Amino acid sequence: MNNEILIQAKEWLSKRLKERTTYDGAVMVGAGVAYLIAKPIASLIAYAAIAYGIWTIWKKETEK
Numbered sequence: 001m002n003n004e005i006l007i008q009a010k011e012w013l014s015k016r017l018k019e020r021t022t023y024d025g026a027v028m029v030g031a032g033v034a035y036l037i038a039k040p041i042a043s044l045i046a047y048a049a050i051a052y053g054i055w056t057i058w059k060k061e062t063e064k
Contacts, residue, residue: 016022
């Protein structure tokens, strides 16, 4: 019984890998996961950029 299920799953996967939509879906899933992982890091970078921008506005330019 378990062996039959594994064979069916393997056949199903083999058929799906021949279709372009499977690769499209995999790319979309990967992009979504990457966004969820990068979102907290991107927020920290944005806060750092805002802080640096405020600091450069506040700081007086030195003459050479």
